[in-house]
Amino acid sequence: MSEIVLHSPLEAAHLALGARLIPFGGWAMPVQYSSILTEHAAVRETAGVFDISHMGQVFVTGADHIAWLDTVLTNNLSKLAPGQGQYTIMLNESGGVIDDLIAYRLSENETLLIVNASMIAEDVSWMEKHLPPGITIRNESVAWAGLAIQGPDSAAIFAKVFPSESLPPRNGIAKLADGSIACRTGYTGEDGYEFFCPADLGIAFFEKFIAAGATPCGLGARDTLRLEMCFPLNGNDLSPARSPIEAGLGFFCDLEKPHFIGRETLLSQKSNGPALKLTAIELTEKGPPPRPHYPVLSADGETLGELSSGVLSPTLGIGIAMAYLPAAFSKPGTALLIDVRGRRFQAVTVKKPFLKKPK
Numbered sequence: 437m438s439e440i441v442l443h444s445p446l447e448a449a450h451l452a453l454g455a456r457l458i459p460f461g462g463w464a465m466p467v468q469y470s471s472i473l474t475e476h477a478a479v480r481e482t483a484g485v486f487d488i489s490h491m492g493q494v495f496v497t498g499a500d501h502i503a504w505l506d507t508v509l510t511n512n513l514s515k516l517a518p519g520q521g522q523y524t525i526m527l528n529e530s531g532g533v534i535d536d537l538i539a540y541r542l543s544e545n546e547t548l549l550i551v552n553a554s555m556i557a558e559d560v561s562w563m564e565k566h567l568p569p570g571i572t573i574r575n576e577s578v579a580w581a582g583l584a585i586q587g588p589d590s591a592a593i594f595a596k597v598f599p600s601e602s603l604p605p606r607n608g609i610a611k612l613a614d615g616s617i618a619c620r621t622g623y624t625g626e627d628g629y630e631f632f633c634p635a636d637l638g639i640a641f642f643e644k645f646i647a648a649g650a651t652p653c654g655l656g657a658r659d660t661l662r663l664e665m666c667f668p669l670n671g672n673d674l675s676p677a678r679s680p681i682e683a684g685l686g687f688f689c690d691l692e693k694p695h696f697i698g699r700e701t702l703l704s705q706k707s708n709g710p711a712l713k714l715t716a717i718e719l720t721e722k723g724p725p726p727r728p729h730y731p732v733l734s735a736d737g738e739t740l741g742e743l744s745s746g747v748l749s750p751t752l753g754i755g756i757a758m759a760y761l762p763a764a765f766s767k768p769g770t771a772l773l774i775d776v777r778g779r780r781f782q783a784v785t786v787k788k789p790f791l792k793k794p795k
Contacts, residue, residue: 444489445581445635446642453652461553461671463490466654475657476750479624483587484653485645488630489638492556493580494549496563498571501547507696508566509539510680510689516541521607521619523688525680526559531701532676533683535559536668540609540619548609548617550630552670566697581638585650586628586661594618594629596648597641603629616641623658625665625793660747663756664791666716672728673714673744673758681705682760683714684788713766714744716788719755719774723781726757731775732783740765743774749790755783756790 442463444450450457455466466487468475478484496505502513511524521540528534535555540548551559560575567573585594594603604610604620611617615634622628633641646652659669668674668683680689681702689702719726726746733739746757757774765772770785 442490444487445638446487446489449639449642450487450652455652455654458655460655461490463553465490466652468654468656469652472654472656472660473750475651475653476660478651479587479626479653479657479661480751481588483585483589483593483628483650484657485642485650486584486586486653486658487638487642488582488584489580489635490553491582492549492551492553492559492575492577493582493632494551494556494560494563495542495546495574495576496549496571497546497574499545500568501545501571502541504568504571505539505547506693508563509537510696510698510702511539512690512693513539513541513547518543519604519608519610521609521621525685525688526562527680527696527698527702528676529697530676531679531681531698531705533670533674533678533680534562534676536670536674536685538619538621542609542611550619554671579635580632581635581641583631583633583638583642583645584622584624584628585631585645586622586624586653587626587650589649590626590628593645593648593650594631597644623667624661625667625789625791626661659745660750663745663747663758664749664751664789665793666758666788666790668714668758669745678712678714678760679705679710682710682712709763711763712741712760713763714758715761715766716786716790717743717757717759717772717774717783718786718790719757720782720784723755723774723779724776726755726774726776730757732759732761733773733775733780734765735771735773737773740772751791755781757783761785 509524526534617632619630725748773780
């Protein structure tokens with residue numbers, strides 16, 4: 437049986453701009469319009485706009501919904517006031533990552549979860565499995581189009597499109613006068629917004645942001661941008677077999693909470709130290725771009741693991757990657773070898789992130 441491919445409400449606009457579409461998370465999405473290098477540079481230097489309509493929008497409501505969400509998510513939603521959001525993680529019973537997501541508290545009785553495209557059905561099913569009386573889950577993912585406006589000029593561009601709106605602060609969320617939603621966050625390491633509107637208005641807003649100065653960008657640039665910042669990709673760097681502690685995401689797990697699913701595993705790993713750590717790796721000689729699943733070896737040739745993500749960094753001009761390595765080999769400065777189709781290239785572990793952004 438062939439895989440069902442979903443189509444973005446912006447697809448006609450992508451094709452009109454000459455985008456190349458590829459399957460991603462069950463969707464047909466643009467990988468690039470002009471070139472990954474050009475689109476990457478636009479986000480680092482000015483601003484780009486990405487179609488993120490494949491991401492899921494799940495609304496959770498009820499008087500006690502925050503207390504319940506705190507039992508199925510790792511971070512502490514009770515610390516959020518309406519209008520605030522936080523990065524958080526959904527775990528299985530053994531502490532492995534089901535999904536990483538952003539939770540925005542819309543009001544006292546409602547929270548919006550932005551979840552990964554390929555995990556919408558699984559996330560909703562997992563929550564419904566643990567759902568108590570009085571809490572309601574609404575999966576509205578097909579009703580919304582999503583755009584990410586990212587880069588140093590993103591605030592000015594957003595203000596051109598919405599000149600009379602008060603825009604949210606970092607990690608904040610605001611409902612705009614026309615019913616759309618603006619969130620001050622992103623996946624690139626730059627300032628920016630994630631914007632959600634009714635699906636039938638997606639193309640119009642996409643064109644407005646481009647007219648205001650944003651460069652259309654695809655998944656290729658999104659991947660190089662996020663990896664320069666060591667932001668993990670679910671399905672590559674995060675999986676049900678790996679915990680947030682192993683992934684270096686312990687900061688987003690409030691172990692002071694009395695209970696959340698997977699907590700006991702995280703407590704044990706925090707106390708004893710994880711056997712494996714998601715480690716940043718730089719190639720130290722010229723070679724082909726590193727790719728997921730390339731073997732990682734010690735300097736002596738012992739196989740240690742495989743790359744979970746890897747690209748040629750447009751900003752740094754070197755190959756960068758991440759891999760789960762034994763803790764003894766994860767210390768920055770450790771010499772490694774990357775096996776690229778039978779050829780071995782020298783590499784070294786480094787401190788995250790690859791790209792050090794000024795505060």
